[in-house]
Amino acid sequence: MDSPTLSQALRAGTRDAHIRAERMPFVQRILRKTVVRADYAAYLRSLAEVYKALEERLGGASEWLKALHPRELYRTLALEADLQVLDPKAVAEPVAVAAAAARRIRELPETHVLAQAYVRYLGDLSGGQALAPLVEDALDLRDGAGSAFYRFPGIDPRAFKASYREGLDRLPLDPHQEREVVEAAVRAFQEHESIFRALEEGAEARTREGPPS
Numbered sequence: 001m002d003s004p005t006l007s008q009a010l011r012a013g014t015r016d017a018h019i020r021a022e023r024m025p026f027v028q029r030i031l032r033k034t035v036v037r038a039d040y041a042a043y044l045r046s047l048a049e050v051y052k053a054l055e056e057r058l059g060g061a062s063e064w065l066k067a068l069h070p071r072e073l074y075r076t077l078a079l080e081a082d083l084q085v086l087d088p089k090a091v092a093e094p095v096a097v098a099a100a101a102a103r104r105i106r107e108l109p110e111t112h113v114l115a116q117a118y119v120r121y122l123g124d125l126s127g128g129q130a131l132a133p134l135v136e137d138a139l140d141l142r143d144g145a146g147s148a149f150y151r152f153p154g155i156d157p158r159a160f161k162a163s164y165r166e167g168l169d170r171l172p173l174d175p176h177q178e179r180e181v182v183e184a185a186v187r188a189f190q191e192h193e194s195i196f197r198a199l200e201e202g203a204e205a206r207t208r209e210g211p212p213s
């Protein structure tokens, strides 16, 4: 049997991690439309830390890595726009594990940056696309204000994902490097699990404290 391509190895290697991520209680808040503004704003602030670091790395990366990630993918500006709508007084704070993940991204070798980008952007262009209407409903958002994060002007998710996978499979990586990318992707999923766990703790604490008087 032929050995799997990188895109196949990534999908198979992160399948279990993906199932765990989908089941996280904070993710369930989004899926079940029980998420509230303060919790969602903390989520976006946490994501903003991660994307800022990731996109700084991608912007200054080698050509092969840059070429896989056009600017239309970048989420930093969309996150800032959503936060202007959802948390204009900047009350929400990122969870500490998100800031730690961002610090780590700034130090990673490029093969690991690739893995981080795969986990974020392919996720955003897959399950992420189904989340916009749920978040808009849960938070009563109108006319796209507050949900720019889910929109990728100039990108057709299905076509992009197909060409991204082709791009991954054309990279001149040896089997050892390919394994390293898959391991780094699993690690990126684990970091997101930690972020979701911390967000859930924050959400539960806010529920206990009740709304601000």
Ligand code: HEM
Pocket (backbone or CB within 6 Å): 007, 010, 011, 018, 021, 022, 027, 031, 118, 119, 120, 122, 123, 124, 126, 127, 128, 131, 161, 189, 192
């Ligand atoms: C809200 C819960 C989630 C749902 C319902 C969901 C759903 C999906 C679905 C249906 C696909 C397959 C799309 C396709 O084959 O083209 C997918 C792929 C993917 N998702 Fe998720 N997802 C969720 C959460 C996440 C999270 C939290 C992450 C990462 C932080 C993530 C990362 C990914 C990645 C990297 C892929 C691409 C896998 C591949 O084909 O290589 N997902 N997701």
